[in-house]
Amino acid sequence: KHLYPNAKFWVGPVIEEGFYYDIDLDDKVIKEDDLPIIEKEMKKISKDGKNIIRHELTKEEALNIFKDDEYKLELINKMDDCIISCYAQGDFTDLCRGPHVETVKELKYFKLLKFSGAYYKGDAKNKMLQRIYGVCFENEEDLKQHLDMLEDAKQRDHRKIGKDLEIYMTHELVGPGFPLWLPNGSVIRRQLENYILDKEIKLGYQHVYTPCIATTELYKTSGHWDHYQENMFPIMKIDEEELVLRPMNCPHHMLIYKNQLHSYRDLPIRIGELGADFRYESSGAVCGLERVRAMCQNDAHLFVRPDQIEDEFAKVVKLILDVYSDFNMKKYKFRLSLRDKNDTLKYFSDDEMWDKAEEKLRKVLNDLKLPYYEAIGEAAFYGPKLDVEVKTAIGHEITLSTCQLDFLLPEKFDLTYIDKDATKKRPVVIHRAILGTLDRFTAFLLEETKGILPVWLAPIQINIIPVNNEYHLEYSREIKKLLFEKGFRVEIDAREEKLGYRMRDSQTKKIPYTIIIGDKEKEAKQISYRHFGVQDTVNMDIVNFIDMVNYVITNKEIK
């Protein structure tokens, strides 16, 4: 207020990681150089040590005091005729429910971190306000610790790891949101693909390949044209046809189901695909592998009888839990995404169907005793869903897995099965993605592991370093050949460099096992290896080493 006399204050809530304040500065915007200036002024105010005093006002009084501030007026007008509280410190007063600390003296250890525009009430149609973010702590040490933690998070950012370990790249000529997977990243992805396909095959899934492009008619039939068009790339016209890149695979899978007659005995039918999809993401939203415009979904559509919904849904939830435990993932949240009953535009109107579906999902979650929270208005247009959310290194909340119930698409595509009584019945579809997309899952994995991948996923699993090429290279090559033939991803570093130099390189690349071959190993017909991040060396016979690594791989051990 001292620095910007015209400032109008909107809200300044406390958030998980500190606080922010939204301010209307007329046409002024906050620039990078302004933060230290504001910070200095805040320090001054804090030093001043004014008390923060609570005033209680009636609605009328409040309207009068803030009569020049349209933001406050709106806020006050929305309140009931109760007592309205204000807090004042020196010459500054703002509306607030409270409570507050007693004096600004208690607010010495803070730092303003970032600033940005933010839409008034979060709606892109409204005016953009200036938002300032910051953190505040009781003492200097806690503040420093927090800032260190932010620095650490930057090191875990998958975009940094992705570059350092040559997982993926991007290029201006390819375009934003279109990452290119490099050989190392492709090894990881191939392992993930094989892993999840194997899991699904064991659970009775059948996998298909379908094209990434289709006529607009397909999406008009499915309803996506009306509900999803803003996320799709524009139409391609050729000959007399209108084609689009697909944003999802469900319509294709509906048609595959429809290709045959199905008996009630055949259900559930589970059609899976690692399907490439294309979605228009706003340019400000794309982020490394985490948020892309061309992605590969670990998708499947389960066609079930109404009486099979709960059982099949529970199986999907169990698969999610099973997979997460394989990746040693512990921090995630289940979100039950429901419709907003008032939003008749987005959601098809059949209250009974919605209520029934939502109840079924709830029941399964309760039976499995899983903690979850409900989110109104987050459902897909065709049905409620369960999302699994995680937080990235830099604090983005993203959805990984999803499992969605759908009564609508079977209707739209007129899907049927022949029931016991020889009449046609409507199946229900469950859409689900366990790894979500391979792109996002890989991004998350890199951040979780800080790039130290479990052996089964590591692009290079074993690195062999001969102490002296003249004497040890030949034996090293024998070892390499043996390991390669056993199916391990193994390399040999025969550069004319010191052992220490090559060991450092091996560790920097986060290779799980580094084998050293010198006189001792050659004579004893053994190998010695060092595990990533561990100081000591272990000697053993090569057959034992192979058994050990195989064990670690098949059990997907983290270390």
Add this chain to the structure above:
RNA sequence: GCCGAAAUAGCUCAGUAGGUAGAGCAACUGUUUCGUAAUCAGUAGGUCAUAGGUUUGAUUCCUACUUUCGGCUCCA
């Protein structure tokens, strides 16, 4: 898409109040043959993102555009 910021060697960055640029690492050559996180020395490497404009002269100032980053909105 919106608000802000950034773009210099393969990577991380420095620099020029406007006179066409430097370091470390990587690469290459030589040196060292050395048992667990960097042997030493030299060489090479840049249309300073792109396109215009101002200027005697632009990597530096201005405009446009592209990409990236921090948020907002949106989502797997």
